[in-house]
Amino acid sequence: xEFVDEYRNKDLILSFAEKLRExxxxxxxxxxxxxxxxxxxxxxxxxxxxxxNIRLISGPGCPVCVSSQHFIDMAMAYSKIPETIITTxxxxxxxxxxxxxxxxxxxxxxxxxIVYSALESLEIARVNPDKNIIxxxxxxxxxxxxxxxxxxxxxxxxxxxxxxxSAHKVMPPVMKALVEDGVRINGFIAPGHVTAITGTDIYNExxxxxxxxxxxxxxxxxxxxxxxxxxxxxxxxxxxxxEIQYQRVVNNKGNIIARQLxxxxxxxxxxxxxxxxxxxxxxxxxxxxxSSFDAEKHFIVRIPESIEPKGCICGQxxxxxxxxxxxxxxxxxxxPSDPAGACMVSGEGTxxxxxxxxx
Amino acid sequence: xxxxxxxxxxxxxxxxxxxxxTDSAILSVGSSEISFTTDSFVIDPLFFPGGNIGKLAxxxxxxxxxxxxxxxxxxxxxxxxxxxxxxxDLEVIxxxxxxxxxxxxxxxxxxxxxxxxKGKCDKLFINTAGIGRLKMENRYISKALxxxxxxxxxxxxxxxxxxxxxxxxxESFNFKTPVESDCASLNHLIKKILDRYPVKFMRDPTRGxxxxxxxxxxxxxxxxxxxxxxxLPVSNGVKAMCEILGFDPLHIANExxxxxxxxxxxxxxxxxxxxxxxxxxxxxxxxxxxxxxxxKVVLRNETGGRRIVDSLTGDQLPRIC
Numbered sequence: 001x002e003f004v005d006e007y008r009n010k011d012l013i014l015s016f017a018e019k020l021r022e023x024x025x026x027x028x029x030x031x032x033x034x035x036x037x038x039x040x041x042x043x044x045x046x047x048x049x050x051x052x053n054i055r056l057i058s059g060p061g062c063p064v065c066v067s068s069q070h071f072i073d074m075a076m077a078y079s080k081i082p083e084t085i086i087t088t089x090x091x092x093x094x095x096x097x098x099x100x101x102x103x104x105x106x107x108x109x110x111x112x113x114i115v116y117s118a119l120e121s122l123e124i125a126r127v128n129p130d131k132n133i134i135x136x137x138x139x140x141x142x143x144x145x146x147x148x149x150x151x152x153x154x155x156x157x158x159x160x161x162x163x164x165x166s167a168h169k170v171m172p173p174v175m176k177a178l179v180e181d182g183v184r185i186n187g188f189i190a191p192g193h194v195t196a197i198t199g200t201d202i203y204n205e206x207x208x209x210x211x212x213x214x215x216x217x218x219x220x221x222x223x224x225x226x227x228x229x230x231x232x233x234x235x236x237x238x239x240x241x242x243e244i245q246y247q248r249v250v251n252n253k254g255n256i257i258a259r260q261l262x263x264x265x266x267x268x269x270x271x272x273x274x275x276x277x278x279x280x281x282x283x284x285x286x287x288x289x290x291s292s293f294d295a296e297k298h299f300i301v302r303i304p305e306s307i308e309p310k311g312c313i314c315g316q317x318x319x320x321x322x323x324x325x326x327x328x329x330x331x332x333x334x335x336p337s338d339p340a341g342a343c344m345v346s347g348e349g350t351x352x353x354x355x356x357x358x359x
Numbered sequence: 360x361x362x363x364x365x366x367x368x369x370x371x372x373x374x375x376x377x378x379x380x381t382d383s384a385i386l387s388v389g390s391s392e393i394s395f396t397t398d399s400f401v402i403d404p405l406f407f408p409g410g411n412i413g414k415l416a417x418x419x420x421x422x423x424x425x426x427x428x429x430x431x432x433x434x435x436x437x438x439x440x441x442x443x444x445x446x447x448d449l450e451v452i453x454x455x456x457x458x459x460x461x462x463x464x465x466x467x468x469x470x471x472x473x474x475x476x477k478g479k480c481d482k483l484f485i486n487t488a489g490i491g492r493l494k495m496e497n498r499y500i501s502k503a504l505x506x507x508x509x510x511x512x513x514x515x516x517x518x519x520x521x522x523x524x525x526x527x528x529x530e531s532f533n534f535k536t537p538v539e540s541d542c543a544s545l546n547h548l549i550k551k552i553l554d555r556y557p558v559k560f561m562r563d564p565t566r567g568x569x570x571x572x573x574x575x576x577x578x579x580x581x582x583x584x585x586x587x588x589x590x591l592p593v594s595n596g597v598k599a600m601c602e603i604l605g606f607d608p609l610h611i612a613n614e615x616x617x618x619x620x621x622x623x624x625x626x627x628x629x630x631x632x633x634x635x636x637x638x639x640x641x642x643x644x645x646x647x648x649x650x651x652x653x654x655k656v657v658l659r660n661e662t663g664g665r666r667i668v669d670s671l672t673g674d675q676l677p678r679i680c
Contacts (some may be wrong), residue, residue: 001595001598001599001602004598004602008661008662010661010662013662014662042664042666043660043664043666044660044662044664045660045662045663045664045665045666046662046664048663048664049662049663094673103673116530116604221662336669336672337672337673347605356666356667356669357664357665357666357667358667
């Protein structure tokens with residue numbers, strides 16, 4: 001298949017592996033930030049192609065996994081309001097809250113629908129004028145502009161029964177927080193699609209002030225092997241910098257229109273990340289101008305205190321401090337069919353990936 | 360679903376025939392062996408590229424009998440119709456049901472119709488049951504008794520067409536793709552094979568896809584199964600939809616496919632035969648039986664990656680990014 005097969009070409013991938021063995025001598029640890037990267041690395045068995053001096057660890061880039069328990073509990077409480085339809089992206093519905101999940105609430109009678117785009121929620125709102133539609137906004141700079149565009153559309157079309165519960169988050173603060181938190185890494189394999197929106201300036205400080213290499217990578221095996229090679233070359237030369245491997249999609253400036261949409265609708269706020277805690281300025285809240293679409297301003301719900309699953313080490317895994325194999329729930333109490341922690345739920349979660357690709 | 364079957368149905372109904380949990384029950388009636396099965400069809404939408412619920416209701420039951428090694432002969436058909444369902448649509452569905460029964464060479468010999476109040480069912484449900492004649496020498500096929508290391512696994516064409524065609528028709532994303540359901544009765548094709556070559560195991564990979572059948576086989580035989588990613592026949596349309604949605608073609612339903620396990624020598628002859636049939640043009644050897652990793656299915660990719668292929672749990676959910 002065009003635009004896929006080229007980047008899965010065995011000879012190309014193996015040539016990057018060979019080059020890596022030639023140039024890379026130092027012991028280095030790299031963090032792939034994005035869940036899509038984690039998934040591809042394991043799916044294509046890339047760790048077995050890397051020289052033993054290079055270690056990859058997984059970061060906090062799966063949006064489903066980092067959504068806080070409180071957010072899930074809140075979504076669940078909204079789903080129980082009469083005459084309400086919850087719309088959400090697919091894999092969020094399996095995430096366990098403190099006592100139940102959206103999937104279980106749906107089985108119990110709540111109207112919870114999977115959408116493929118935020119805009120679908122507007123259509124649902126139009127054909128169900130006597131119901132309130134609450135869209136669960138999750139994801140980073142990748143999905144947040146689509147939510148912003150939907151809210152702007154809703155305002156233009158004067159749709160009054162559409163609301164968003166925003167748990168949207170942004171990447172730079174969490175990457176910085178991880179480094180300040182003491183995660184020992186030499187560089188980031190930076191998220192390709194986030195950077196397509198943000199541009200690369202957001203990483204400059206990581207290179208200049210923290211001495212970390214940053215290479216923005218695509219999601220195919222050849223992309224990732226090349227990105228690791230570029231980072232290894234930086235490490236060997238002792239000159240960490242910000243580079244783009246994923247040039248067919250990403251440029252330095254990013255997507256200015258998408259960022260304008262984000263700024264028009266959202267404002268930064270401190271936000272809670274599952275396992276990482278409160279990170280300053282890392283979340284996106286709906287601005288006052290659009291508050292009539294903000295679910296949090298409209299519906300009063302009682303949310304029980306969140307209970308984290310006992311023994312789950314998702315937090316340390318998201319920080320790259322531990323791997324799923326260090327968790328005594330992994331593969332026993334916690335599996336994709338019955339997940340305890342969020343990292344097991346999403347197809348991009350570190351635990352689900354390890355589970356699926358263990359051998 | 361597995362838990363539901365074991366904890367409720369097997370618990371109360373359990374007997375030595377049912378406990379085998381094969382797609383068709385194998386019964387001794389006098390000196391004859393017959394294969395008996397039933398299936399309910401609740402598909403949404405009723406019409407999809409490549410077929411409709413009527414055609415599917417015949418293919419599904421015919422194939423369940425055929426993969427047990429038997430020749431399907433007679434079907435029953437029951438309709439549960441929601442009040443107000445358009446008569447014209449019903450007629451189109453019944454026509455294609457009749458025409459597919461004729462293709463497959465089975466007679467519809469009994470049936471039932473119920474009309475229920477609006478909202479008590481989703482437009483139209485169909486149940487079919489069928490019986491077939493089983494030759495003594497094919498009795499073992501559904502039991503997977505003689506598998507051993509080195510046996511090859513064959514499929515008669517592209518995987519995932521049915522599931523993705525139906526999904527594309529049902530959901531709102533409207534991919535412009537020529538992907539059509541592979542819905543087809545396989546009994547004539549299977550008879551051709553069984554008349555000539557020994558087959559060790561057969562199953563149609565419907566709901567849960569190839570992955571689910573392979574996992575059931577591995578766990579039943581306590582042998583390992585190794586699939587090769589580059590050998591899996593998948594159309595570009597299905598591949599592209601799976602890439603976009605984050606789905607695995609191995610988990611997607613098929614309605615005109617059969618997985619065949621045979622010794623390598625005979626298997627390669629079966630492959631030739633399949634490739635010369637209209638329903639098997641894109642047949643391929645997709646893997647083999649191994650002694651390693653007993654009870655598990657492993658997929659190998661070209662660059663040396665290996666991953667465990669699990670059964671589908673719940674529905675496939677699209678990934679967020």
